[in-house]
Amino acid sequence: MLTKRIIPCLDIKNGRTVKGVNFLNLKDAGDPIELAVKHVDDGADELVFLDITATEQKRKTLSRLVYNIASKINIPFTVGGGISSISDVDILLKNGADKVSVNSSAIKNPNLINEISEKYGSQCLVIAIDAKKVNSNWIVHLMGGKTITELNLFDWAIEAEKRGAGEILFTSMNNDGTKDGYANKALLRLSKLINIPIIASGGAGEIYHFIDVFKQGKADAALAASVFHYNEISINELKKKLKAEKINVRL
Amino acid sequence: MNVVIIDYDAGNVQSLKFALDKLGVDSILTKDRELISKSDKVIFPGQGAAKNAMNKLHVNDLVDLIPKLKQPVLGICLGMQLLFEKTEEGNVNGLGIIKGYVKKFSEKVKVPQMGWNTLENLESKLFNNINEGEYMYLVHSYYVPIVPETIGISEYDLKYSIAVKKNNFYGVQFHPEKSSFSGNKLLNNFLKL
Numbered sequence: 001m002l003t004k005r006i007i008p009c010l011d012i013k014n015g016r017t018v019k020g021v022n023f024l025n026l027k028d029a030g031d032p033i034e035l036a037v038k039h040v041d042d043g044a045d046e047l048v049f050l051d052i053t054a055t056e057q058k059r060k061t062l063s064r065l066v067y068n069i070a071s072k073i074n075i076p077f078t079v080g081g082g083i084s085s086i087s088d089v090d091i092l093l094k095n096g097a098d099k100v101s102v103n104s105s106a107i108k109n110p111n112l113i114n115e116i117s118e119k120y121g122s123q124c125l126v127i128a129i130d131a132k133k134v135n136s137n138w139i140v141h142l143m144g145g146k147t148i149t150e151l152n153l154f155d156w157a158i159e160a161e162k163r164g165a166g167e168i169l170f171t172s173m174n175n176d177g178t179k180d181g182y183a184n185k186a187l188l189r190l191s192k193l194i195n196i197p198i199i200a201s202g203g204a205g206e207i208y209h210f211i212d213v214f215k216q217g218k219a220d221a222a223l224a225a226s227v228f229h230y231n232e233i234s235i236n237e238l239k240k241k242l243k244a245e246k247i248n249v250r251l
Numbered sequence: 252m253n254v255v256i257i258d259y260d261a262g263n264v265q266s267l268k269f270a271l272d273k274l275g276v277d278s279i280l281t282k283d284r285e286l287i288s289k290s291d292k293v294i295f296p297g298q299g300a301a302k303n304a305m306n307k308l309h310v311n312d313l314v315d316l317i318p319k320l321k322q323p324v325l326g327i328c329l330g331m332q333l334l335f336e337k338t339e340e341g342n343v344n345g346l347g348i349i350k351g352y353v354k355k356f357s358e359k360v361k362v363p364q365m366g367w368n369t370l371e372n373l374e375s376k377l378f379n380n381i382n383e384g385e386y387m388y389l390v391h392s393y394y395v396p397i398v399p400e401t402i403g404i405s406e407y408d409l410k411y412s413i414a415v416k417k418n419n420f421y422g423v424q425f426h427p428e429k430s431s432f433s434g435n436k437l438l439n440n441f442l443k444l
Contacts, residue, residue: 004366
C-alpha cells in the first residue's frame, strides 16, 4: 500500500538553511547538506529545498548545491525558488533534482505549467501555493506573502492540475510558523476538488498535528521545517506514532 | 565492470550515476551503439513522456539495437514500460521485447501514484536480500498489468507488475536510485547478474 510521506523542508538563503515565522524573522538553521543527510537517516521520505536567495549568482550557486545534495542523498528531492523558465528546470533536473517546485512564475505565466509537464512529465512538477484566509476566502499570495493576488486557492489548484501539475504544495500562511497545526479544513476541501497528491505545509508543532493532517485533512504528505531541524520531533518517532494510529508509513 | 546508461535525455539520470558511484562502479552515459553493445551491463532509465522518449530513441538510432542486446539490461520506470509492445500513454509503440500493453491507473486513485509502496511476490535473483514488504519509491501514472514475465507485484488501485523479467531483460517500475537502502540492494543485485 502507498504510504503517507513525511517531508522536511529546508529554506535556503545564500547556501545556508534558514527558518522564519510567518515568512519573517529569518534565523540560521545550519548547513543544508548536513541537515539533509540527518533527515534521510532519520527516515524522511522526501526532501524539499526552497531557495529564497535573490542574487544574480543565484542560479549557479543553486545548481551546484543541488549537485552536491544529489551526490549525498538517495531519496527524492524537490527544488524550488525563483524558477521561471524551462531552462531553469533543465539545469536543476540535470544536476540531480527529481522535481521542481514552481510558485510565482506559474501564476504570472500559467502556460509554464503546460510547458514543463509536456517536456519533463507531470511527475517532476510541484505547484506551490501560498494562501491566506481573508474574510473566509483563501487568497493566493506571491513573493513569500508580500503580494496579494486575486486568485482563490481552490480555483488555482484546479487550474494547475488541468494544466499538468503533478502535485500541489499548499502552505497556509495563517498556520505557517505558528506550531498550532495544519489548515485541515482547507486541505480536506482541496482533496475533494483535485486528483493529484497534496502536500500540506504550515503549522506543524506536535505529533498529533501530523495525525490530524492525514486523518482530517486527507493530505498525501506533510511538510515541516523547524520541528525537524531543531530536533523537536524525531521523524522516526513520529512515524512509529503514525503507524500506531493505523496511518500507513514507511518504517 | 563496464556499465552504460542509455542516453536519450531521460530526465534525471545524475542520481543514477551517483548511486552507481556509491556502489563503486563507474558508469557512462552514452548513445553510442558500439559502447552500448560492448558493455557488461546496460541500464535503460526513464522519466517523462513515452512519446518523447520513443522519438529520442528513434532519432538516436537505438530502437533496433536495444532488443538485440545479450547482456543484462535493466529498464527503470518508463524504461521498463517501453520494453512492452504498446502504452496507452499517447498510444505509443514501445520496443516490443515483452508482450503486453501498458495502461493508465483509473480515476479512483490519485494519479500519478507518488511515494513509497511495498513489494510482494518477489521471484528473481534481482531481489536477493530484499524482503517482501520492503518499500521502494515510485512515481508513475501508467502501469504494467500482471503478465507471465512478472517477478514482483505491488498494489495501488489494483495489483500490477512492479518488476518483470524476460531472458536478459529486467524492468522495475520503481526508482532504485531513489529508494534508499532497499534500492541500493537492488542495483547491487543487478550488477552481480
